[in-house]
Amino acid sequence: FLKRHGQYAWSDISVFESIDSTSTWVKSQSESQVVCLAEHQTAGRGRHGHQWQSPNAENIYLSLSWQFDGQPEHLSLLSLWVGVIVAEALADAGLSGHGIKWPNDIYWQQQKMGGILLETSNLASMIVIGIGLNVNMQHDNSIDQPWVSLNQAMGQAVDRNHILLGLLDKLHAGLSAFASMSVSELKQQWQKWDLIRDRKVSFLDRENKLVGDALGVDDSGQLQVRLESGEMKSFGTTISKVRW
Numbered sequence: 733f734l735k736r737h738g739q740y741a742w743s744d745i746s747v748f749e750s751i752d753s754t755s756t757w758v759k760s761q762s763e764s765q766v767v768c769l770a771e772h773q774t775a776g777r778g779r780h781g782h783q784w785q786s787p788n789a790e791n792i793y794l795s796l797s798w799q800f801d802g803q804p805e806h807l808s809l810l811s812l813w814v815g816v817i818v819a820e821a822l823a824d825a826g827l828s829g830h831g832i833k834w835p836n837d838i839y840w841q842q843q844k845m846g847g848i849l850l851e852t853s854n855l856a857s858m859i860v861i862g863i864g865l866n867v868n869m870q871h872d873n874s875i876d877q878p879w880v881s882l883n884q885a886m887g888q889a890v891d892r893n894h895i896l897l898g899l900l901d902k903l904h905a906g907l908s909a910f911a912s913m914s915v916s917e918l919k920q921q922w923q924k925w926d927l928i929r930d931r932k933v934s935f936l937d938r939e940n941k942l943v944g945d946a947l948g949v950d951d952s953g954q955l956q957v958r959l960e961s962g963e964m965k966s967f968g969t970t971i972s973k974v975r976w
């Protein structure tokens with residue numbers, strides 16, 4: 733990563749060649765608004781205890797801490813909101829055709845381009861946001877799901893620093909704005925990127941495979957589904973393997 737001189741929204745940015753996990757590192761810091769980047773992670777973490785393969789491939793592995801004074805039940809809305817911020821940063825960079833698979837996976841043509849992991853830190857009311865984005869990855873045989881990188885989707889080489897700086901600016905503005913956003917505004921913004929709304933979906937709910945129609949998110953950020961039985965139900969982030 734190049735260092736840009738001048739005004740940054742974030743003043744505390746640490747860049748590592750290699751690290752276990754940028755999110756683990758940020759969690760170990762005592763301040764908020766700490767940013768960590770790495771070229772490569774040896775123990776990158778994903779949601780549901782999965783690994784996040786993090787080769788040295790001109791990708792973005794980014795974590796940052798943020799003071800969160802809202803209600804705990806608003807955390808899942810925040811995790812949706814971070815997805816919107818990333819999707820918008822990618823659109824600003826010229827990408828089209830991408831969207832969000834609930835809750836916050838970035839997809840392009842049914843292939844995963846990025847993932848977001850929100851964790852609470854040991855410090856009261858601090859959250860750690862981790863973002864992994866495939867930017868210039870050419871191949872990786874160890875990823876066990878369809879994936880794509882930004883350069884492939886754009887059909888050209890991508891300036892990673894440009895993407896990163898746009899993303900960091902948007903994150904700062906977007907996270908600052910979150911506290912004063914209404915739930916309906918947030919839902920409206922999120923809906924623009926929702927890839928699975930009105931789609932038939934299948935997913936795992938504690939080992940049970942369920943099928944239904946995705947209807948969007950409810951006021952607490954849960955996924956609303958009309959199950960095959962006709963029953964309407966909301967699901968939280970304990971469900972996994974959402975397919976559409």
Ligand code: BTN
Binds near residue numbers: 756775837
């Ligand atoms: C997911 O889709 O499961 C979320 C993946 C999040 C990966 C990022 S990469 C930077 C940060 N550090 C980690 O260990 N994980 C997140």
